[in-house]
Amino acid sequence: MKTIRLSIIGFGAVGQGVARSILSKNEYFNENGIDLIVVGISDSKGSEVDALGIDLENALNRKKQKGTVANGKESALEIIEHVEHDIVIEATPTNIDDGEPGLSNMLAAFNSGKHVVTSNKGPLALCFSELREAAEDNGVLFRYEATVGGAVPIFNLIHEALAGNRVIRIEGILNGTTNYILTRMTEEMLNYELVLKEAQELGIAEADPTYDVEGIDSACKLVIIANSIFKEDATYRDVDVTGITKITPEALELANKNNYVIKLICEAGNGSLIVAPRLVPKKHPLAVGGTLNVASILTDLAGRITIIGKGAGSIETASSILSDILYIARNS
Amino acid sequence: MKTIRLSIIGFGAVGQGVARSILSKNEYFNENGIDLIVVGISDSKGSEVDALGIDLENALNRKKQKGTVANGKESALEIIEHVEHDIVIEATPTNIDDGEPGLSNMLAAFNSGKHVVTSNKGPLALCFSELREAAEDNGVLFRYEATVGGAVPIFNLIHEALAGNRVIRIEGILNGTTNYILTRMTEEMLNYELVLKEAQELGIAEADPTYDVEGIDSACKLVIIANSIFKEDATYRDVDVTGITKITPEALELANKNNYVIKLICEAGNGSLIVAPRLVPKKHPLAVGGTLNVASILTDLAGRITIIGKGAGSIETASSILSDILYIARNS
Numbered sequence: 243m244k245t246i247r248l249s250i251i252g253f254g255a256v257g258q259g260v261a262r263s264i265l266s267k268n269e270y271f272n273e274n275g276i277d278l279i280v281v282g283i284s285d286s287k288g289s290e291v292d293a294l295g296i297d298l299e300n301a302l303n304r305k306k307q308k309g310t311v312a313n314g315k316e317s318a319l320e321i322i323e324h325v326e327h328d329i330v331i332e333a334t335p336t337n338i339d340d341g342e343p344g345l346s347n348m349l350a351a352f353n354s355g356k357h358v359v360t361s362n363k364g365p366l367a368l369c370f371s372e373l374r375e376a377a378e379d380n381g382v383l384f385r386y387e388a389t390v391g392g393a394v395p396i397f398n399l400i401h402e403a404l405a406g407n408r409v410i411r412i413e414g415i416l417n418g419t420t421n422y423i424l425t426r427m428t429e430e431m432l433n434y435e436l437v438l439k440e441a442q443e444l445g446i447a448e449a450d451p452t453y454d455v456e457g458i459d460s461a462c463k464l465v466i467i468a469n470s471i472f473k474e475d476a477t478y479r480d481v482d483v484t485g486i487t488k489i490t491p492e493a494l495e496l497a498n499k500n501n502y503v504i505k506l507i508c509e510a511g512n513g514s515l516i517v518a519p520r521l522v523p524k525k526h527p528l529a530v531g532g533t534l535n536v537a538s539i540l541t542d543l544a545g546r547i548t549i550i551g552k553g554a555g556s557i558e559t560a561s562s563i564l565s566d567i568l569y570i571a572r573n574s
Numbered sequence: 575m576k577t578i579r580l581s582i583i584g585f586g587a588v589g590q591g592v593a594r595s596i597l598s599k600n601e602y603f604n605e606n607g608i609d610l611i612v613v614g615i616s617d618s619k620g621s622e623v624d625a626l627g628i629d630l631e632n633a634l635n636r637k638k639q640k641g642t643v644a645n646g647k648e649s650a651l652e653i654i655e656h657v658e659h660d661i662v663i664e665a666t667p668t669n670i671d672d673g674e675p676g677l678s679n680m681l682a683a684f685n686s687g688k689h690v691v692t693s694n695k696g697p698l699a700l701c702f703s704e705l706r707e708a709a710e711d712n713g714v715l716f717r718y719e720a721t722v723g724g725a726v727p728i729f730n731l732i733h734e735a736l737a738g739n740r741v742i743r744i745e746g747i748l749n750g751t752t753n754y755i756l757t758r759m760t761e762e763m764l765n766y767e768l769v770l771k772e773a774q775e776l777g778i779a780e781a782d783p784t785y786d787v788e789g790i791d792s793a794c795k796l797v798i799i800a801n802s803i804f805k806e807d808a809t810y811r812d813v814d815v816t817g818i819t820k821i822t823p824e825a826l827e828l829a830n831k832n833n834y835v836i837k838l839i840c841e842a843g844n845g846s847l848i849v850a851p852r853l854v855p856k857k858h859p860l861a862v863g864g865t866l867n868v869a870s871i872l873t874d875l876a877g878r879i880t881i882i883g884k885g886a887g888s889i890e891t892a893s894s895i896l897s898d899i900l901y902i903a904r905n906s
Contacts, residue, residue, distance in 0.1 A: 263875060267740075267874075267875075270740055393875070393876035393877060393879065394876075394879065395735035395736055395876075395879075399727070399731060399735050399881075402734045402735060402897075403719075403727035403731050403735055404727055405897040406599070406893050406895070406896025406897040406898075406899070406900055407896075407897070408599075525863065527862070530859070541893070542599075543595060543725070543889050543896065544726075544727075544883060544884070544894075545725060545884045545887075547726065547882070548881070549731075549879065549880070550880040551876060551878065551880065552876065552878075555877075557875050558875065561739055561875035562876075563738070565734075566738075567738070569734070573905075
C-alpha cells in the first residue's frame, strides 16, 4: 500500500467535495493500492493540521456548523511549506485579476517539492508558463484537469489517451451556465433577461453573471487548453471574446428553422483563440443542451474525437481532482 | 532519447497503417523523447527482420508490389521469441473460433517478456483472463485500445482519465457498419437489403456481412469492455445478442415520428451483457449517425461521460496503437 499525504487548500464547495469523495471512496483507493491521508486543510478563517491524518467527517461537520474548518492558526502557506506531504490540492476561488492566493500557493508548493492538483483557473489563465516551469524546475507534477470542463477529462484525454496524436484544433462549449441559458431561450422562446433570472433562481447563474455570460470564464478555460496543448504562452487577455447577452429569441428561432442552434463556442488552433456565439448544425456533436460541456478535438490520426459531460458541480469537480491524484500516485 | 523496438505481426490494413504512422510521425515521437524502431514484420507469407531497424518505406512498397513483406523465412513466433525487442504489435485478423494465430502470438510475447499492443479482438473475446494473467505473471504490459472503438480511446479514458471513478454501467454503439445501415435506412426510408448493398459497394460492409449485422462484432467488443472494466471472466458467447436484420423502414419511421432513432446498442453493467436494437431519443448523446462509434460511461462521481469518434479505418486504428505504444514507453 502506497501512502499519499495531501493538503486541501481552500475548503469551499470543491475542497469539501474532495473531502467527501475521499471519505466515500476509501475502499476503492485501497483496492488500487493507495492510502490517501489528508494532513492539512485550510480555509479563509484558519486551518486544521494533523500529521497522522485528519478525521474528514469531523472536519466537514465543523465546517458545516461553524462555517470554518479552523481549529488551528497555521496559514495556507505555512501548511504548504512546513507540513510534510506529497500533494497540495489547491482549491481556493478563481481570481483573474492577479491569480491570488492560488498563484502564491502553487509556487510555494512547487518550490517546497510538492506536486499540485488544482481546480483554480485564475493562476493558470494568467501565468501558465511560469507555473509549468516552476513544476519542471522542481521535478514535481502539475495537474489541472478540474480547471476546465468539470467532470470532463479533457487534458487527460489529450495527453494520455490520445498520446499518439497531434492536436490540430479544439472547439468546445466550456461554460454550463451560458449553455443552459441558450438552450432554455431556444426551447421556450424566452428572452435573455427572463432565462437569466430563472438560471439565477436555480443556482445555475451567479447573482453577478458577468463572468459567465460575457464569456470570461470560457476565455480562461480556452487559454488553459491552448497553453497546455499547443505549448503557447497566452493569457486570457489574448482571447477574442464575445458573450451571449446580445442573443435574441428571434435569432435563435431563425437558426432553429434552418436546423441550427446557437452556442457559445470556444476555439483554439492556428494560433487564434476565440470565444463567440456560433451557429452549430443540430446534428453536430457540439450541439449539446442543458448545462452540459463538450470538447471536440481534431487530431491528425484519430480524426475528430468528441467528449461530453457535466461541466460543474462539487462532486464532478472532485472526480477530476481524484483522477489527477491517482495519476500522481501511479507516476511519482 | 529512449529507444523502443517493435515487431509488427500481421501486415494487413492495420499493420500497414501502423508502419505508415510511425514513418509520418518520426519527428513527433522524437519530440516526446522516444525513438521507435521496427525490428521485425511478418505477414502470412513470410517476414522481414532487421535488428538495426527495418526501412518501413521499402517494406510498405514491397508489400504493395508483391503482396507480401517477406524477404526472409522467420515465422511470427520465431520473431516474437527470438528477436530482441520490447513490444509486439499483434495485428493479425480477428478469429472468434479459437483466437488463432493471435492467441499463441500474444502468449508467446508475454512468456518471452515482451509487452503486447493489439487490435485483434478474437483472443480477448475468448480468453481475456488468461491473457491478463499471462501479462501480469511476466511483469509486462497488455494494451488493447485498438480492439474496441477504432480511434475512440475507451479503455484509456476509463482506466486513466477517469481513474478516480468507479464505472457503474456502459452503453455504446461499437459497430460503424450497422450504424451506417440504420442511419441510411432512416434518412432515405430504404429497406435493409438495399442499404446493405450500398454499404457493401462503399466498402463499409463486408461481402459476408454476418459478423457485423448479426451483432457478433459488437458482442466481441462488449465482452472485452466488460472484462477490462468489471474484471469479469466472460467470453463473447455470454452476450445476449440480437442483430439488425429484422429492422424495417416502417419501424424506423415510427420511431422517427416520436423523436427517436433505432440504434444497435451494447450494454454492460449489473453483470448483464446485451447487444440489441434500442429506441434512443434523438437528443440523447448516443444518437450519433453515419459510421460513428460512441460510448457513454456512467460513473459514480463524474456522472455520465460520452465519447464519440471514428470506429474504423487503418490510420484511426493506428492512432490507438500508437497511443498504447507511448503509454508503454512512458510506463516501462
